[in-house]
Amino acid sequence: MTNKNKQLTTSHGTPVGDNQNSMTAGSRGPTLIQDFHLIEKLAHFNRERVPERVVHAKGAGAHGYFEVINDMSQYTKAKVFNSVGKRTPIFIRFSTVAGELGSADTVRDPRGFAVKFYTEEGNYDLVGNNTPIFFIRDAIKFPDFIHTQKRDPQTHLKNPTAVWDFWSLSPESLHQVTYLMGDRGIPATFRHMNGYGSHTFKWVNAEGKAVWVKYHFKTELGVKNMTNEVAAKLAGENPDYHTEDLFNAIEKGDFPAWKLYVQIMPLEEADTYHFDPFDVTKIWSHKDYPLIEVGRMVLNRNPENYFAEVEQATFSPGTMVPGVEASPDKMLQGRIFAYSDAHRYRVGANHAALPINRPKVEVNNYQRDGQLRFDSNGGGSVYYEPNSFGGPKEAHEFKQAPFQVSGVAEQVAYDQDDHYTQAGDLYRLMDEREKARTVENIVNSMKPVTKKEIKLRAALNFYKADADFGERIAKGLVLALPQEVK
Incomplete structure (x- = not known):
């Protein structure tokens, strides 16, 4: 055992602000599911005694960097977005949503757009799509929605009746369905599509002042799309067309790039905006909240091994860094748990320690054992906390910003129902x-x-x-x- 204190972190390398108290709604209130440190500890513990993705199974990925163009420190203390010229290594995975691992790239389907920033404060995952909105706005509906996109349990065929039955009974999907059925429903390539964080997030600066934020990645190549006829032809002749295009472009030095912009909403305006700004089926007006340029993302290196990097890459909206926090978006709140839990099931309890997922900073925590523990497993060091042996300790300056909660605990819909x-x-x-x-x-x-x-x-x-x-x-x-x- 060592006497040297180290900073306690999550498995993603993010500093832990409080390891003694879970986040609750008031001193006696219920525990909040957005307490990602609590969820990670409990879910990892459940799996300490010792399969294709359910969604986004088919994908392609690449390495690159993110460079800051405009310092965002007035809005967030997240170092990845501060200091002009600062470069942070990244890995990105593009994907289709509904199809299996062997499905065609050129189907009409949203595209996953997941970015892993290997920051000096631990990993930060921004896990969105090529659409600024989504089909549903409460995570409790997500399993049902995805079931309709998968195969019928009797025929094992895709089932348009199930798809449209669900959509017609869920009018909040109308905005995304219109987007999907429009020209942007089939991108020409991964390089010619935008990406979005989709959800509303919270940025907090060094003084503790918070704002709401939405992310927009705009392709520098311009948005280009594919017709149904070309898409169908390629699905039969080259079902890996998008995967091949991305690899070949990077291989020959034609590096794809995106500019990152954000929309910023003052915290108090969320209460008076003309619709709920946390509803992921809605967009914020660019007239109300103009785009602010943040930086530039470039992909300049292909994976050396598809399985080790693209297939084993794991992303979660709950993998955040100081200065980035969750909003009350119900879909985001559910994804914070569900994504990491899917990876613990699919890749294993120690997925965050794999080379593609491992942060560039030192990881110090008390998680032990589990399948495929391929490091020293903590050696003979102290394995619990608090302790008297100099083990990693929390640092209170990294506690999340407090926020007001109110109301009766009940299962309730969003206040506004204008889906049209x-x-x-x-x-x-x-x-x-x-x-x-x-x-x-x-x-x-x-x-x-x-x-x-x-x-x-x-x-x-x-x-x-x-x-x-x-x-x-x-x-x-x-x-x-x-x-x-x-």
Whole structure:
């Protein structure tokens, strides 16, 4: 045992501010699931005695760096976003969502956009998609949603009836479905698509002042998309087209790059904004909160081994650094637990110690044993805390910023249920040709649905977003909309 004190960290290298008290809603309130240190400790402990991803199974990845262009220290103390010219190594994984490991790259599906920053304060994972929104806004619906995207348990075939039944009964999905069925539903390549953190996060500066933040990665190559015809042809001829394109571009020195921008909302404005800013099915108006340039991300090195790096890479929205914290976004709150837990199941309790996931800083904690423990396992050092033998200790300056909570503990929906305005706004932004293509994509996707009532319910949802939108879809499906909605 050693007498030298070391900084206690999570398995991702993030300093621990309090290892004695879990985060609760007040001194007697219930424990909050966003306490990622508590969840990590308990979930790892459950697995100390000793499979394809459920979602995002098919993917490609690359190494690179992130360089700061504008110092963000007025908003966040996270060192990765401070000091102009500062470079931080990164690893990024792009993926499709619903398909299996052998599925085609060019299907109509959102693309995962997950970035791991190897910062001097531990790893920071920004785990989003190529869309700024998502289909649902509460994590309790996520297993059901993904079930509809997978194979039918009897036929083992994809099931459009299940897909549209769920979407039509979940009108909050309308905005994302409109985005998915539009031209950006099939990117030309991974290099020609934007990426988004999607959720609202909290930034906290060195003085303890907090703001709400959204992340936007804008491709420097410009957004380019793929037609249905080209996508279908490639799915048959080269199902790994996007994977191949990314590898070959980097291999020949054509390094893809993105500019990172953020939207910043003052903390107090979340209470008065015209919709709930933590609802991941909504976007913030760029007129209200303009984009602020932060830095530039460049991918300049391919993996040496796909399995060791791309397949074993693990990302979680709960892997944060000082200066970045969670918001009340219900989908984010659930993902903070679910993603890391999926990795503990799939890769193992010690996944964070694998070379691709290991932070560049020293990791000091009391996690022991478990499958595939391939380091010294703590040797003979002290293995509990608190202790009298100089083991790693918490540092209170890294405690998360306090925030107010109120209300009755109950299962309750978001306050606002306007699922239609932003979907309609997106449709109205399209030119006439894209509108026609979007309608055609939706109609073709819905034609195999076996129940007429599902088609009608979905068409009515689109009608509520925009009358022209709904009427075109109904016409394409040979449906008569009820007179009372017109």
